Amino acid sequence: MKILVCISKTPDTTAKIAFTDNNTKFDVNGVQWIINPYDEWYALVRAIELKEADASTVIHLITVGGPDADPIIRKALALGGDEAIRVNAESSDSYFIAMQIAAIVKQGAYDLVLAGKETIDYNGSSIGGMISELSDYPYVALATKFELAGTKATITREIEGGEEVCEAALPLTVSCQKGMAEARIPNMRGIMAARTKPLKVVEPITADTLTRVAGFVLPPAKAGVKLVPADNVEELVRLLHEEAKAI
Amino acid sequence: MSVLIFIDNAGDHIRKASQEVLSYGAKVAEQLGTTAEGIILGTVTYDLTTLGKYGVKKIHQVKDESLNQLDTQVYTKVIAQVAEATGAQVLIFSNNVDGKAIAPRLSARLKAGLVSGAVALPDTTEGFVVRKNVFSGKAFADIAVNTAIKIVSLSPNAYKIVTGDGTAEVVNFNATVETSKIKVTSVTKASGEILLTEAEIVVSAGRGLKGPENWGMVEELAKVLHAATACSRPVADAHWRPHNEHVGQTGYAIAPNLYIAIGISGAIQHLAGVNRSKVIVVINKDPEAPFFKAADYGIVGDAFEIIPKFTAAITKMKG
Ligand SMILES: Cc1cc2nc3c(=O)[nH]c(=O)nc-3n(C[C@H](O)[C@H](O)[C@H](O)COP(=O)(O)OP(=O)(O)OC[C@H]3O[C@@H](n4cnc5c(N)ncnc54)[C@H](O)[C@@H]3O)c2cc1C
């Protein structure tokens, strides 16, 4: 079985969010980059577990990004996976990115494509669905569990206010969230092995962009907290009712 | 030309998220000088004509029972047929579970630019620009859509429901419906509870509550407020509370009117899921807890003393 795991690079969860160039660019000054948590903890680790259960499994990682994504994809390789592909293009348009990944899916004839639930910077939740359509694969979004028996997958996915279990045959695209697997830390052996694992850089295919970021805006700063003494909870209730009109 | 609004099929009722997109879509149609129409796949047990009160003139229903189960591959092809037949210029979804599954697929199929997680009406003065959430609620981005057909998925709780007194004409749309490749074998629903992602008020508690046995008072507070309950990640990880209550960077991102955080320190990853709440109340015994910086109202004190008083004061106020 061949699995493709989509890996994206995102600012560390504690990164300061600021913008430059007249609020059109994210200020990368001093920002630490990480593997998008959903991609790492859930998609990648679940793929590694599947390989541990069946050694004939092949895991490829894909990222669409510039050379500055290399440390991130190497870190992902250190966790596990056999080889990585970087499509050498920078874009903020989900369709463009999905077109690149779909082209790789087609070439590699992958049985299973795993993506994260969303990137924590763009919050699109879009790439998984787009790749599925472009590769004509069934798509199970927001999965919390994934089991495989032969070519039949049993998946638990989130539904509005609950969850459901479904079955589907491979090939398949799945977007992964909490529940799929437990986070792992790369060990020394993995880190050493990652240095020699192949990282193929390929040029992008021609694809349109459907959207463009016109600018960024920061939310207005909070006015500051109004503290109410602990022995006067009635006052808090009054403020919430009369001033904030929230209850 | 039309604005086509996707209505989730919840069977016997219309979801709050669908009421929001209908209201939003009607306004977008008004902005563009066109009509708002709805689309619903599968069968429902309530009267769809009543949805006219949200401003839609017509509802296209594809009455095929196999569509009562969501399969994005099948849905996308059906919605594309309706979009083509109605000349839809803008398609609107909720950015909820169903919307996240379907809208991106449809975007790729129609080659229609998608803005997911919209928080405001489009700005149509120059092109079509929609504000959306980015960086987990820490910022917004204005996204310009370049394509003839546009898709917007609206963040839950970002647009106020508007009702009038219209009725909608319901038309049966004869679509080609493929057989699903996904078989649903079981469904588990938390019934009768208020959906966390749709709740107006959320009462949330963290490690400061010490253990699962102390959640009774949190639930009581939530009950008098008609609120949903939530928790911080360590609380869900320790199985003190079910994981579907976990909010934050790696859990649900919510935007209620009122978020009450009790015994939660306010780590940046927690804030990422709740910082779009309109009003934040923090109860924490540590005056230095970072959460106070993000709060509108706060009490420095012991949760075990304050929660019962809070519940009593609300009950009294509500008379
Ligand atoms: C990549 C990443 C992702 C993460 N994602 C999430 C996420 O999605 N959601 C999330 O919540 N966390 C997330 N975290 C964890 C986060 O960093 C914090 O560790 C977590 O939010 C802390 O939970 P807490 O506030 O309940 O516990 P603590 O930090 O232990 O805080 C407990 C608070 O309770 C107060 N307290 C104690 N006793 C009382 C009392 N009797 N009365 C009143 N107050 C009291 C204390 O003063 C303290 O402020 C993530 C972390 C990482 C690294």
Ligand SMILES: Nc1ncnc2c1ncn2[C@@H]1O[C@H](COP(=O)(O)O)[C@@H](O)[C@H]1O
């Ligand atoms: N540039 C990228 N390269 C590879 N995979 C990506 C990229 N961007 C997003 N993804 C994948 O798509 C998922 C959803 O991303 P998004 O639609 O941007 O929220 C992520 O969790 C990744 O798995």
